[in-house]
Amino acid sequence: MSANPTPKRPRVLVIAEAANPEWVSVPLVGWSLAHALRDVANVHLVTQIRNQEAIERAGFVEGEDFTAIDTEYLAARAHKIAEKVRMGSNRGWTTVRLIENLIYPAFERKVWAQFKDQITSGGFDIVHRVTPLTPTVNSLLARKCKRAGVPFVMGPLNGGVPWPREFREAQVREREWLSFVRSVYQLNPARTRSLGNASAIIVGSRHTQSEIPKRFQDKVVYIPENAISRDRFAISTPPKAGDVMRGCFIGRLVPYKGADMAIKAAAPLMKEKRFALDVIGDGPELEPLKALAAELGVTEQVTFHGWVAHEDVQSVARQSQLFIFPSVREFGGGVVLEAMALGLVPVICDYAGPGELVGGDTGYKIEMGTREQVIERLQTQLSEICDAPEQLAEKSAAALDKVEQFFTWPAKANQVRDVYDWVLTNAAKPNPLKHHVSTLTGGDHTQIETHVPYTVSS
Incomplete structure (x- = not known):
């Protein structure tokens, strides 16, 4: 040199x-x-x-x-x-x-x-x-x-x-x-x-x-x-949680992204009217996912938005407090940073890209396992969050700070x-x-x- x-x-x-x-x-x-x-x-x-x-x-x-x-x-x-x-x-x-x-x-x-x-x-x-x-x-x-x-x-x-x-x-x-x-x-x-x-x-x-x-x-x-581009995803705090905790999934609707695992894990809470889920994205699994929601009896609690223009995603995502993303194979995980920039607290599989972006101070990591194990662990985590929603404020603030400082x-x-x-x-x-x-x-x-x-x- x-x-x-x-x-x-x-x-x-x-x-x-x-x-x-x-x-x-x-x-x-x-x-x-x-x-x-x-x-x-x-x-x-x-x-x-x-x-x-x-x-x-x-x-x-x-x-x-x-x-x-x-x-x-x-x-x-x-x-x-x-x-x-x-x-x-x-x-x-x-x-x-x-x-x-x-x-x-x-x-x-x-x-x-x-x-x-x-x-x-x-x-x-x-x-x-x-x-x-x-x-x-x-x-x-x-x-x-x-x-x-x-x-x-x-x-x-x-x-x-x-x-x-x-x-x-x-x-x-x-x-x-x-x-x-x-x-x-x-x-x-x-x-x-x-x-x-x-x-x-x-x-x-x-x-x-x-x-x-x-x-x-x-x-x-x-x-x-x-x-994160500030002009695409304005860094800000999302609305405070009401009586119903709200989560969102953003991604291509294919098996490895795990939208089905998010729906199954949240289903017990959705049946109790304690949780609602927005699914943002399109793909070959869209119709099977709609059928899954109907089978589980949570159609009213899951909103399928289909494809949404990238610049418009935040208007939907900001209505949530959690970003539910149990994808099992992400190289980078840019969508995780976008969610954090909106003040959402990520709940992700502890593997590859997302696992390198999210720490215990900024979100929740689900240990990798079989599909059934991931669903069970995710369900347990979501239940704990809904039982103590006050824990989200500190993690949301830390996520915003992490994005601003590094990402x-x-x-x-x-x-x-x-x-x-x-x-x-x-x-x-x-x-x-x-x-x-x-x-x-x-x-x-x-x-x-x-x-x-x-x-x-x-």
């Missing part, structure tokens, strides 16, 4: 193939981080041409603030192939990612062709690849940047959390056949070269950190991928800026989430600790 002083505002080429302010999931993460970084660095964004019009509507100027690269001719073909191979919409996401990964190198080749002269002549202090988020996609640029003497930063990388063994049936129903052999990607020599040539590797989860070989762990910085996009940009300073100087390696992690573990957390037996790759 260079001993030169850090530029007041480092010049950063941010590469985010997926970056779109009008979409959700990975494209929104790519856009939000790239946009927030403009407050701490001089940023030029490079993205896919499909995002051009939305980015221009957001006020960016093509050629000045961002550059759109056109590999749509390949992406369109890959999309058609993926739709056929996955055997149904909204399923088989590992298969979709694999097909996308195969065409991604064409994008980086075009990026290098267009920006080679600026990178090699010192026009940028750092090249930062934000998306793809998946750690299975290697980078051709890492080696080229290293040869040019320009630090290359990857991340946040996240994904591939193992399916809980108790939920193999849901894994099959999601047509996640490739997830059984996903770990094979770690054998790819190109992956080792990418990690070796990177100056810093930002990981968005402890699982992803565990997949980084030991010899590269000194480059790793843990920063969860998700954050807004401006906070995230400052955390990444610490990484930039680290690779450009001899500054100490940053640990931006040290205080947050200590609240999850009850002390300083410097080793990889997760809720499944992850072991750092050798």
